[in-house]
Amino acid sequence: MNVTGIHGVPCSIEQATKVLEERSKAGILPREKRKGFYKLYTDHAISAMKGAGLE
Structure with a gap:
């Protein structure tokens, strides 16, 4: 049997x-x-639950 691997x-x-x-x-x-x-984005991004912006 093959699977997508x-x-x-x-x-x-x-x-x-x-x-x-x-x-x-x-x-x-x-x-x-x-x-x-x-780097700027990953350091300062706010989650979608909090409004999805930057701090």
Whole structure:
């Protein structure tokens, strides 16, 4: 049985399970530092529950 798998490429459940196990061993990779408007937005954005603006 094929399932839509890794990066949209069909693969078997066994193949997908193997890739997911390898990814879990690698751990969480650190993100790049944010710059420019994206940094400004992520540092100062207010949630939609509070009006979705900037502080």
